[in-house]
Structure formats: C-alpha cells, structure tokens
Amino acid sequence: MALGFIKKMFSFGKDEAEDKAKSAEVEADAVVVEPAPEPEPKPVVVEPVTEIVEPEARVEPAPDLDPAPVPDNLLESPSDTVAQSEPALPEGFVVAGARDLATEAPEPIRKLSWIERLRQGLARTSAQLGAQISALFTKRKLDEDTLEELEDLLIRADLGVETALRITDTLSSERYGKDVSGEDVSRIMAGEIVKVLKPVAKPLELDLSHKPxxxxxxxxxxxxxxxxxxxxxxxxxxxxxxxxxxxxxxxxxxxxxxxxxxxxxxxxxxxxxxxxxxxxxxxxxxxxxxxxxxxxxxxxxxxxxxxxxxxxxxxxxxxxxxxxxxxxxxxxxxxxxxxxxxxxxxxxxxxxxxxxxxxxxxxxxxxxxxxxxxxxxxxxxxxxxxxxxxxxxxxxxxxxxxxxxxxxxxxxxxxxxxx
Incomplete structure (x- = not known):
C-alpha cells in the first residue's frame, strides 16, 4: 500500500503532463478537421448612386419640406476622396504633390442667352445714357428747359434728331409740370425707339427659285x-x-x-x-x-x-x-x-x-x-x-x-x- 502511494506521488506531474498533451492533440485534431465548404454566395453588384438616379425618376419632396442634401462623398471621385483625406495644413502651406482640383475640373460655364448677350453688349450705351438722364431729372419738374436739355442729350447719344423729338414730345404730353424720374424717361424712350425700329426689323428673304x-x-x-x-x-x-x-x-x-x-x-x-x-x-x-x-x-x-x-x-x-x-x-x-x-x-x-x-x-x-x-x-x-x-x-x-x-x-x- 505504501508502495502504491509512492508511485502515485512520483507519477502525479507526469500524469498531468500526459493529460495536457492529450488535450492539445485533441485540440489540434479539432483544428485540422474543417466543416464541408458551403456554396459561395453570388456577389452583389452595387451600382454608383450617380448612375442609377435619373433626373426623371427623382422623387420631388413635399412642398413644405426641404429636400435632403446629397452627401458630398457621393459626388466625389476616388481620387478626390484621397486628396481630401490629406492632412489639413495651416494657411500658407500645401501638401507636396497635392493636385489643384479646382483647376483640373472647373465649373461648367453657363451659356448666356441672346438677350443676355445683347444687354451685355449694349451695357456701355445704356449705362452712359441712363446716368445722364438720371442726373438731369434729379429733383426737377418737367419744364421747357429740362426738355431742351434732354433733347440735346439724346442727340449727343446718336439717337438722331427725329427720335429725340419723338421722345421729348411724348414725355411732355404725359408728364409736363410734374416730377419726372429717370425710370419714366427710360420707359418712354424705349417705347418711342420701338416705334422707330419696328418697321425695319425684318427677316432676310431668300428667293430659292433663283439658284443661286x-x-x-x-x-x-x-x-x-x-x-x-x-x-x-x-x-x-x-x-x-x-x-x-x-x-x-x-x-x-x-x-x-x-x-x-x-x-x-x-x-x-x-x-x-x-x-x-x-x-x-x-x-x-x-x-x-x-x-x-x-x-x-x-x-x-x-x-x-x-x-x-x-x-x-x-x-x-x-x-x-x-x-x-x-x-x-x-x-x-x-x-x-x-x-x-x-x-x-x-x-x-x-x-x-x-x-x-x-x-x-x-x-x-x-x-x-x-x-x-x-x-x-x-x-x-x-x-x-x-x-x-x-x-x-x-x-x-x-x-x-x-x-x-x-x-x-x-x-x-x-x-x-x-x-
């Protein structure tokens, strides 16, 4: 009996080590054994939002609600995102090799309509004429002296004597003795100019029975x-x-x-x-x-x-x-x-x-x-x-x-x- 006790004492650590080794072998075996592979799911292709949202299919918000803003990152290209992820440096510094995105992708320029181009083209004529008329009629009533000054002004603006007389005559019949603003004169001037120009504003007729x-x-x-x-x-x-x-x-x-x-x-x-x-x-x-x-x-x-x-x-x-x-x-x-x-x-x-x-x-x-x-x-x-x-x-x-x-x-x- 004493002999058996002594054997247990000497084999106690050894048994424990053998138990741990067996446990490790079981775990190792468990790792090696893999379950049967499941069928791979088909990849889901996610199209970019900017390609699938057509203008005609856009859902308009209710009249009393503001439309939700489109996140900026949906409108950026991958290269833009990389550039924006660079560290923000203090004013006066720039990251080496950084691209100027504003220069590479300028905003599209809106094409002006014909009437906008016409206004722009005649801006100097109308601005000079308008400034002179406004200065003439500042805090003045329409009298003979004012009409004479206006007539001279219109002739100097190359409108011609006939047109200048038409404008002053119409202005006199409508506003004589009353306060007159530059807007009043411009309105009457436009009306009289139309009367002069309307008869000559004609399309160019082509008689294609003659070739050429x-x-x-x-x-x-x-x-x-x-x-x-x-x-x-x-x-x-x-x-x-x-x-x-x-x-x-x-x-x-x-x-x-x-x-x-x-x-x-x-x-x-x-x-x-x-x-x-x-x-x-x-x-x-x-x-x-x-x-x-x-x-x-x-x-x-x-x-x-x-x-x-x-x-x-x-x-x-x-x-x-x-x-x-x-x-x-x-x-x-x-x-x-x-x-x-x-x-x-x-x-x-x-x-x-x-x-x-x-x-x-x-x-x-x-x-x-x-x-x-x-x-x-x-x-x-x-x-x-x-x-x-x-x-x-x-x-x-x-x-x-x-x-x-x-x-x-x-x-x-x-x-x-x-x-």
Missing part, C-alpha cells in the same frame, strides 16, 4: 464684312443649304485668307483668285460655278476702300452689271455691314453705298463695347432700310436676327422677361 440666290456684301473695311459673311454662311449651312463663297475683295490678302478659313470650317466651296485680280471677273466665275454645282446661295465679298471712293464705286457698279447680265435680278440681296463704333460716320456710309450698289438691307456689327449703339436708331429713322441682323461678338452665335423690342429695352436699360 446671290448675296452681295458691301461695306467699309473694318466693319466686320468678311466675318459677317462667314457667320451667315455657317447659319445657312446648318439649315441644310448649299452655300458657296466668293473672295471678291481682291485687294486684301488677309480678306481672301480669312474667307478660306471660314469656308474650311463650314465645309463649303469657295472661289478666289490672285491678289489684285479683277473682282467683277471673279464674280462672273463664281456665279457660273455656283449654278453648275447646284448651290442654293452664293455670297460675294467686296472691297471697301473709301479712301478712293471713285475707284471703289466704279468697281462695285461693274460687279452689279456683270451679275445682272447672268441673271437680270442678280444680285438678289445687297447687304451692307456697319460698325456701331463709327457713330455718325455710319450714316454717311449708308448714303454712299445705297446710291452705288442699291443696298437692300443692313447688318450692324460691334455693338458690344461701344457707347454709340444708338446710331442704329438714327439710321433706321433716316434711311428706313431693313435691319436683318446685329452682332455683339466674334462667335458664330453672336450674330442674331434683329428684334426691335429687345434692342429698345436693352439700350434704355430696362429689364425684359424674354430669354
């Missing part, structure tokens, strides 16, 4: 003649018409080159010749080629050297005669371009070209950036020629059909609801 319909473009050098031709050709080409250009200003290499550039952009044919060649001969060739190739419209550029009026006018007369032999009604349209910045000189230019080339309509250019936009009103009152288009910039879309109400409200500084 010949448009002869005349005007002094620097009035935007060649650029206007390019813009007109672009508009007609967009409408599906076949257009041919003729570089008839054979005395200016720059004009010939510029017209070639426009023709290349538009994708239309052009007829040109060597520098200094006979412009009437070029017009003849252009007409024959346009007729043979079935062109709808032929637009002919011309020289505009007023420093030698006799030679210029003789050349224009010859072009008109040559075209008349090919088609008794050609040129079907004679357009004159006018530069608004020339002011009163534009009146004389209309007189000269109308007598020689039989001008049938006007296009006023460069109305942007001038305080003399009122000259168009004076020209319309005196010559009563149709005004087909006006331009307020260099882009193709900066030449638009003339609208009397839009122009009158813009030049008077009135806001309009037309967009």
């Amino acid at each position: 319909h010949v448009i002869l473009v005349v005007g002094v050098n620097g009035t935007g003649k060649t650029t206007t031709i390019g813009k007109l050709a672009a508009k007609l080409s967009r409408a599906g018409l076949k257009v041919m250009l003729a570089a008839g200003d054979t005395f200016r290499a720059a004009a010939i080159e510029q017209l070639h550039i426009w023709a290349s952009r538009i994708g239309c044919e052009i007829v040109s010749t060597k520098l200094g060649a006979d412009a009437a001969g070029l017009a003849y060739d252009a007409y024959e080629k346009a007729k043979a190739s079935g062109q709808d419209v032929l637009i002919i550029d011309t020289a505009g050297r007023l420093q030698n009026k006799t030679e210029l006018m003789a050349e224009l007369e010859k072009i008109v005669r040559v075209l008349g032999k090919l088609d008794p009604e050609a040129p079907h349209t004679v357009l004159q371009t006018l530069d608004a910045t020339t002011g009163q000189n534009a009146l004389n230019q209309v007189e000269i070209f109308r007598n020689v080339a039989g001008v049938s309509g006007l296009i006023m250019t460069k109305l942007d950036g001038t305080a003399r936009g009122g000259i168009l009103v004076a020209i319309a009152a005196k010559h009563k020629l149709p005004v087909y288009f006006i331009g307020v910039g260099e882009g193709v879309d900066d030449l638009e059909p003339f609208d009397a109400e839009d122009f009158a409200e813009a030049i008077a500084g009135l806001q309009t609801q037309k967009q």
